[in-house]
Amino acid sequence: MEDELVASGRFVRIEARGARTGLARAVTVGFVEEDDGPSGAVLVAAGSGDTGWATNLLADPSCRVTVGDRSFDAVAEPLDPADHARAVRGLILRYGTPAEGLGHGPSFRLRPAATDTP
Numbered sequence: 382m383e384d385e386l387v388a389s390g391r392f393v394r395i396e397a398r399g400a401r402t403g404l405a406r407a408v409t410v411g412f413v414e415e416d417d418g419p420s421g422a423v424l425v426a427a428g429s430g431d432t433g434w435a436t437n438l439l440a441d442p443s444c445r446v447t448v449g450d451r452s453f454d455a456v457a458e459p460l461d462p463a464d465h466a467r468a469v470r471g472l473i474l475r476y477g478t479p480a481e482g483l484g485h486g487p488s489f490r491l492r493p494a495a496t497d498t499p
């Protein structure tokens with residue numbers, strides 16, 4: 382089911398290293414496209430401070446992102462308060478998520494990593 386959600390472009394898969402184990406971990410979460418930021422970046426927000434995938438990104442911000450037919454290496458950048466509020470608002474509008482649970486944890490901009498192209 383998660384593969385279909387990611388393939389549809391409705392959800393994003395984040396692959397990151399586990400903060401404690403160092404093993405590859407994958408999670409499928411809701412996202413919003415960043416309109417005025419780095420090209421191709423997506424915004425995600427955790428429901429609580431101890432959400433595993435968010436803890437992993439705080440420990441090691443390098444990750445792999447897949448949405449629809451697009452995959453890219455990314456860097457997870459914690460959002461400042463204004464961008465956090467914008468991301469949470471966008472997620473609520475996109476998914477109808479109750480505001481009580483979303484955004485109590487960290488939020489991130491998943492920015493495509495720079496490539497070594499000439």
